[in-house]
Structures are given as C-alpha cells and as structure tokens.
Amino acid sequence: MLEIEQKFQISDKSQLLAQLEQIGATQGSPLDQEDFYFAHPSRNFVETDEALRIRRIGTENHITYKGPKRATVSKIRKEIELAFEAGPAALSQLKEMLELLGFQPVRNVKKQRTPYSFQHNQRHFEITIDEVEGLGTFAEVETLAEEAELEQAEAAVIQLAGQLGLSSSIRTSYLGMLMQQEESHGAD
Amino acid sequence: MLEIEQKFQISDKSQLLAQLEQIGATQGSPLDQEDFYFAHPSRNFVETDEALRIRRIGTENHITYKGPKRATVSKIRKEIELAFEAGPAALSQLKEMLELLGFQPVRNVKKQRTPYSFQHNQRHFEITIDEVEGLGTFAEVETLAEEAELEQAEAAVIQLAGQLGLSSSIRTSYLGMLMQQEESHGAD
Numbered sequence A, B: 001m002l003e004i005e006q007k008f009q010i011s012d013k014s015q016l017l018a019q020l021e022q023i024g025a026t027q028g029s030p031l032d033q034e035d036f037y038f039a040h041p042s043r044n045f046v047e048t049d050e051a052l053r054i055r056r057i058g059t060e061n062h063i064t065y066k067g068p069k070r071a072t073v074s075k076i077r078k079e080i081e082l083a084f085e086a087g088p089a090a091l092s093q094l095k096e097m098l099e100l101l102g103f104q105p106v107r108n109v110k111k112q113r114t115p116y117s118f119q120h121n122q123r124h125f126e127i128t129i130d131e132v133e134g135l136g137t138f139a140e141v142e143t144l145a146e147e148a149e150l151e152q153a154e155a156a157v158i159q160l161a162g163q164l165g166l167s168s169s170i171r172t173s174y175l176g177m178l179m180q181q182e183e184s185h186g187a188d
Helices: A013-023 A088-100 A147-163 A174-184 B013-023 B088-100 B147-163 B174-184
Strands: A002-009 A031-039 A051-057 A060-066 A075-084 A104-120 A123-132 A136-145 B002-009 B031-039 B051-057 B060-066 B075-084 B104-120 B123-132 B136-145
Touching (some): A002 A147, A013 A123, A031 A174, A060 B088, A075 B088, A088 A104, A104 A147, A123 A147, A136 A147, B002 B147, B013 B123, B031 B174, B060 B088, B104 B174
Antiparallel strands (some): A002 A075, A002 A136, A031 A051, A051 A060, A075 B075, A123 A136, B002 B075, B002 B136, B060 B075, B104 B123
C-alpha cells in the first residue's frame, strides 16, 4: 500500500478541534509514541529519502520501512510496518539486532499522538494531532491507496485538509526538523 | 544469551530415539519449519560468519540474527530471535522490507523438526531431530548460557551428546551444506 500524507504546523489547536467535531471525525485514544530512527550500514538514507525506524506505542513495538517520497504536493511513499514482540526487552533486542547488522541509531522522536478517523466517499482517512517533544503541535491528514487510485486519493487528502482549515503543508519529517534544529543550535 | 550447540548427522534414528527415551527426555510436537536466509547489503556473511534469517514455524514468524561462532568444539554464538506478526502476508512483507533495505535472499531451508527437552543438573537442554529437505536426518544438542557459565555449559552439552551416542559433530550449517551440494552438482 502507499501512504498519502499532508502535514501542517498548528498554531490554533482549538480551532482544528472544532473543525474535526464539525465534520464528525471520531477521536481515538491518545497514544504515547517513541520513534527510534536508524542509519543504513552502506546507504545514506538522507540522500535516498528512506527511513527505518522502530516505533514504540505504549508497550507495543513496530518496525517500519518508509520508501522515498514521490509526489510534490502530498507525501506519497511506500510504507511497510510490522508488529513484533511487545515490551521493553524485545524493543532493546531489536535495537541490538539492528546495530549488530550495522544500522546506526540516529535519534529518537517522542510525541503524544491523538488520532481521529473519518470516512468520506468510501475512503478512510486518519487525522492525527501530534504534540512533538521539542517541536510543538502538528496535524497530519493521511489515507492509504493502491497505485491505481493514487491521484484520486491525493485529491481527497488535499480537499479534506482544506476543509479542516489547514494550509501550507510541510514536507520535512519530525526527525528532519529536530536535526535541523540541532544544527542551527550548534553545540548547544 | 549465548547459544551452545552441537550437531550430528544421524544414520540410525531408531537408536537415538531409544537413547532419548532412556534418559527421560520429553518429546514436543513436530514442527514444520522454513528458514529464509539473507545476505547483508555491504558485508559478506560467509566471511563474517553471521546469519540473518526469517524462520516460519507453521504460521508463526520469527527474525533471527546469529553472530560469529566462537568456540572450537561446540558452536557458541550470539543469537537474537524475535517473533513478529504471524501469517503469510506478514512473512512476505518482512521479506520485502529486508530486500528494500538491500538484504538479498540467499536460499531457504525446509525441515521437519521434532524437539525434545531434557533437564539435568538445573540446566535445560533442547535436543532436536531434524529431517532436512535435500540433506537427511540430523540431531542437535543445545543449551543457552550467560558468558560467566559458558565453559560449564559447553562441557554439559558435550557430555549429553556422548550419553546419547552422538559423535563427530558437524560445524557446517544446513544452509552451508545445501550450498556446498549445489556447488558440487554444478548446473544441476
């Protein structure tokens, strides 16, 4: 499956919450997420625009590969995500396995994620509000699609974002933003 | 944990079964196992003596990293094994993820494994009888140990193997044997 996603910085969260209520989006439970990003042993993921991460959601663990971004307006990319054994012991074992295979830990991203789901024209959307440690509040509008319905799905994401009053989408990942911040702060 | 293992080719399986019964080993359910081995994107696992594999046991899926073998008599090596989502869809997704990360599929090893467990002097042993497709019948005697009790654990494995009438242990992996066989058969 392909992931089609737009991301926005949020200055007025209460306004977005009002819009979500107005369209009838369903709020899910807030999730405590921590992402651990890794560098490839022989490929520069910054240049290839790929990502490999372990995501902890509460005590659940997932491994996720993200392929290069494709489209210009939204983020469209291949994503493979698989759950593995839960708990902190399994998490540190998978980290160790990746490091033994030559994947280097880059940094982690911690956030509180509140998911909202929304169904429109037989399409399922996920809207998430993220409170990202060190970065602030963001919203993502996302859907999944097969190759054949890609254009239609992208148009639907753009339309829904507009309806929610979201504009000026951001293409940089949280990881990228945090690393830019580190660079600009120098040795801080 | 470290895995300490000795492996033997079996010509007379009924004799081994009689020995297992005599020492009071407990038979487990036979398992249908399939291992998918991968080559590293930038390291030669044959030279570094490491292995990365996906193991399917029935419909369950595991990923396993094996570090270089250390001792001379037994096989002693670091092993990290983690379960991930079950079922054929998750299996093919993890294969795809590894391939997208540059890990190349080498070949698979299919076997029917019958495990026996045995407790002796507060130590747990696993003895397995493997019917390996294309290779024949083998037995493995294995225990797990922390670094500090390594010598003691290795001596216990050697002793148990002797007690079971097993001699001339083999250090080559099933994968290695199958690849040697392929080479010697040329283009067959």
